[in-house]
Amino acid sequence: MLVKTYGSAIVGVVAEMVTVEVNAAPGVGFSMVGLPDSAIKESGQRVSTAFSVSGLKVPNQRLLVNLAPADLKKEGTAYDLTIALGILGAVGGVKADELSHYVIMGELGLDGSLRPIKGVLPIAIETRRRGYRGLIIPSANAREAAIVEGITVYGVDSLRQVVDFFNGTSELTPTVVDARAEFARSLNHYEYDFADVKGQESVKRSLEIAAAGGHNAIMIGPPGSGKTMLAKRLPSILPPLTLDESLETTQIHSVAGLMRREDSLIPVRPFRAPHHTVSDVALVGGGVNPKPGEISLAHNGVLFLDELPEFKRTVLEVLRQPMEERRITISRAKLTLEYPASFMLIAAMNPCPCGYYNHPTEECTCAAGAVRRYLNRVSGPLMDRIDLHIEVTPVPVSQLNSMEVGESSATIRERVLAARAIQTERFRSAPGIHCNAQMNSRQTREYCALDDNCRQIMEHAMNRLGLSARAYDRILRVSRTIADLNASSTIQPIHLQEAITFRSLDRDNWGR
Numbered sequence: 001m002l003v004k005t006y007g008s009a010i011v012g013v014v015a016e017m018v019t020v021e022v023n024a025a026p027g028v029g030f031s032m033v034g035l036p037d038s039a040i041k042e043s044g045q046r047v048s049t050a051f052s053v054s055g056l057k058v059p060n061q062r063l064l065v066n067l068a069p070a071d072l073k074k075e076g077t078a079y080d081l082t083i084a085l086g087i088l089g090a091v092g093g094v095k096a097d098e099l100s101h102y103v104i105m106g107e108l109g110l111d112g113s114l115r116p117i118k119g120v121l122p123i124a125i126e127t128r129r130r131g132y133r134g135l136i137i138p139s140a141n142a143r144e145a146a147i148v149e150g151i152t153v154y155g156v157d158s159l160r161q162v163v164d165f166f167n168g169t170s171e172l173t174p175t176v177v178d179a180r181a182e183f184a185r186s187l188n189h190y191e192y193d194f195a196d197v198k199g200q201e202s203v204k205r206s207l208e209i210a211a212a213g214g215h216n217a218i219m220i221g222p223p224g225s226g227k228t229m230l231a232k233r234l235p236s237i238l239p240p241l242t243l244d245e246s247l248e249t250t251q252i253h254s255v256a257g258l259m260r261r262e263d264s265l266i267p268v269r270p271f272r273a274p275h276h277t278v279s280d281v282a283l284v285g286g287g288v289n290p291k292p293g294e295i296s297l298a299h300n301g302v303l304f305l306d307e308l309p310e311f312k313r314t315v316l317e318v319l320r321q322p323m324e325e326r327r328i329t330i331s332r333a334k335l336t337l338e339y340p341a342s343f344m345l346i347a348a349m350n351p352c353p354c355g356y357y358n359h360p361t362e363e364c365t366c367a368a369g370a371v372r373r374y375l376n377r378v379s380g381p382l383m384d385r386i387d388l389h390i391e392v393t394p395v396p397v398s399q400l401n402s403m404e405v406g407e408s409s410a411t412i413r414e415r416v417l418a419a420r421a422i423q424t425e426r427f428r429s430a431p432g433i434h435c436n437a438q439m440n441s442r443q444t445r446e447y448c449a450l451d452d453n454c455r456q457i458m459e460h461a462m463n464r465l466g467l468s469a470r471a472y473d474r475i476l477r478v479s480r481t482i483a484d485l486n487a488s489s490t491i492q493p494i495h496l497q498e499a500i501t502f503r504s505l506d507r508d509n510w511g512r
Contacts (some may be wrong), residue, residue: 022086027062034067178439186267213481214435221392270310
């Protein structure tokens with residue numbers, strides 16, 4: 001008897017439907033075709049043991065399992081339950097007429113229990129799109145899948161539960177999650193707040209500008225000056241995630257297997273901080289079993305690279321293309337995947353190997369030329385994509401002892417939202433452009449026009465400070481953001497002058 005059950009394979013961050021065809025014929029044996037990996041090939045042993053422990057009859061027929069489409073490579077253990085139900089349907093262990101109405105997935109333990117799987121959210125989205133009656137998955141994944149409206153999700157704990165459901169001897173309770181209510185309840189709950197920061201007013205102002213315009217930034221300062229502490233608080237002043245952005249972000253984390261049992265939606269912008277020993281593949285994604293990298297996990301949020309010069313140069317260079325295109329394409333001989341990667345890059349570094357170049361009280365002990373060599377570990381093309389160079393100095397003891405509470409993240413976020421609202425209106429007719437940092441050259445000329453006074457200031461700054469030509473557009477875009485924060489329709493000299501101060505690493509005399 002031939003029976004079909006349905007599962008799903010993850011390709012990039014989307015799901016492709018997989019048909020599991022099981023044919024039972026006289027004889028003995030078990031074989032599987034359809035490009036299964038080793039984990040799937042081993043499912044036969046897990047399934048047969050789970051049958052025995054669960055009190056189900058172990059089939060004594062010759063079984064052939066085909067995973068279609070046969071040219072799509074299938075990976076992982078999530079097909080155990082799909083295969084088990086197909087086998088039972090083929091040998092008469094369950095009523096097979098209902099199996100075709102459901103997508104069934106889950107990893108089986110030897111005792112018949114079900115373990116969680118990865119990528120449940122895109123599977124639920126594809127299940128709804130294909131019009132199936134419901135989705136049967138492990139209970140640990142049920143809340144994550146149930147945020148998809150228009151589909152019935154059943155969370156189960158054992159193989160026996162599923163068998164009894166299809167045989168009509170018991171019922172399953174659907175998992176219901178109000179996605180909008182869950183999202184609203186968890187919105188703007190941040191672990192870190194700028195109110196806890198002592199001093200560093202100029203740095204907080206700089207990060208406010210970065211958040212308002214979506215600008216990439218690098219903080220340069222001695223050890224212990226608060227660079228990491230400040231970076232962790234940046235998501236708390238960014239505009240809140242929209243529901244669509246939250247679904248998109250959750251989908252990526254679901255594919256990567258980072259969702260917890262109690263999670264349904266990711267309500268706040270992600271903050272990813274990979275260690276400087278990270279590999280190329282771990283950062284951009286891909287690998288033998290392709291999955292999203294750190295830049296995709298930071299999608300719609302912040303990618304923080306601490307100790308930037310310590311990263312391998314090859315790792316940093318792969319950032320250049322996704323920073324421009326806001327997506328990463330992984331190309332292999334038989335497969336091309338695309339992962340979203342729209343993130344804000346916030347980097348931090350010491351000014352020199354010893355860490356005390358330009359320190360107000362400590363003396364730099366680096367040899368001549370060491371500072372410049374240290375900065376040159378970060379390539380010019382990558383630095384060209386960073387709009388704000390923020391100098392961070394140590395906080396005086398008097399400010400650390402102060403009981404005064406700083407400005408809260410909520411207050412700063414209100415100003416950021418007002419500036420972003422101006423930009424939303426400005427780029428209403430420009431699809432794919434949402435903030436000033438994303439402007440192309442034509443839009444920069446249109447929206448960042450300078451009057452004669454401002455042009456003179458810019459020319460004087462370029463000549464006096466030795467700024468590079470590549471800094472020109474960056475200064476204009478940052479000036480536009482500062483003007484938006486001040487609700488100014490035009491760029492004024494004061495906006496331009498402040499923007500020029502954020503190009504410190506472009507100065508000819510830095511590190512010499």
